[in-house]
Amino acid sequence: MKISVVIPVYNAENYVLQAVESALQFDEVYEVILVEDQSPDNALLVCQQIAEKYGRVQLYQHPDKKNHGAGPSRNLGIEKSTGDFIAFLDADDYFLPNRFDAEKELFKNPKVDGVYGALGVHYYSEKAKKQYYSLFGDRLTTVYKKYDTYNVFLGQLHMLGSFGLFSIDTLTVRREALAKKMNSLFQPHLRMHEDTEFLLRLSYYLNLYPGIIDQAVAIRGVHENNRITKINSRVINPAISRTLLWKEIKTWSESENDISEEVRLHIDRMYRSFEIAKAPVFKKWGMIIKYLFTDYKSIRSGLYNINFRHSLV
Structure with a gap:
């Protein structure tokens, strides 16, 4: 497998190195694509240092060097990637050693367009845990049982009762299927929930299969400045x-x-x-x-x- 890992980077100077190194632990990861999105912190400098240190890391910015959001940054990363498979990772999250165990076997079947798994949670500070434990707890973000491919679409629409969900961090897709079956990727005008909208359309067009769904294959890093905490603290309605x-x-x-x-x-x-x-x-x-x-x-x-x-x- 030749996997391209796409990481959009915004305001993540303290976390992006961990994210990159968690991806580079795998021989299957052919390249890590960093897309720095005009961060207000020192993330660009940190990304430049990472790209200089690791030969498999490529660093890009948007042509106008301005902030465009996570969706367009992922789109640019997909455009620049050259692997046969594409995986996604947020800059404040990280992969676990079992991240691609299921993918190695499932992608032997050419009918499998994509594989998803379970996401765990890590609190970067006691303050973050105190504020957001009621939201995330210590539970997995996962699909609760194995569904056939069509029902993944219905489950994300909330039409199957207690379906659960999966995260962009746990998704790996076949590049060829993405190019042939998706007319558009992440919607650039959605600043929030762009990954949810993308995953829903993806499950309609592509054959998505469950990988490891009973234990975490990646970790969501929760801190005071990431977007999901801002939503739930009502900074964003x-x-x-x-x-x-x-x-x-x-x-x-x-x-x-x-x-x-x-x-x-x-x-x-x-x-x-x-x-x-x-x-x-x-x-x-x-x-x-x-x-x-x-x-x-x-x-x-x-x-x-x-x-x-x-x-x-």
């Missing part, structure tokens, strides 16, 4: 960011003729529920009354999301 996510999914689903009416209706309802969640109080109850008589299932999640705190990871 979670209802608004989720509304934008489901609006994007809704727009995409309307362009796909093969998506069933049942799936389209479910996506509409998810979008409506977050529209209700983010609406001001005077408008919120008007929307609830409207959907109570026209499509009451649209308000079930919306009612729950009024006091927003859950289902953000």
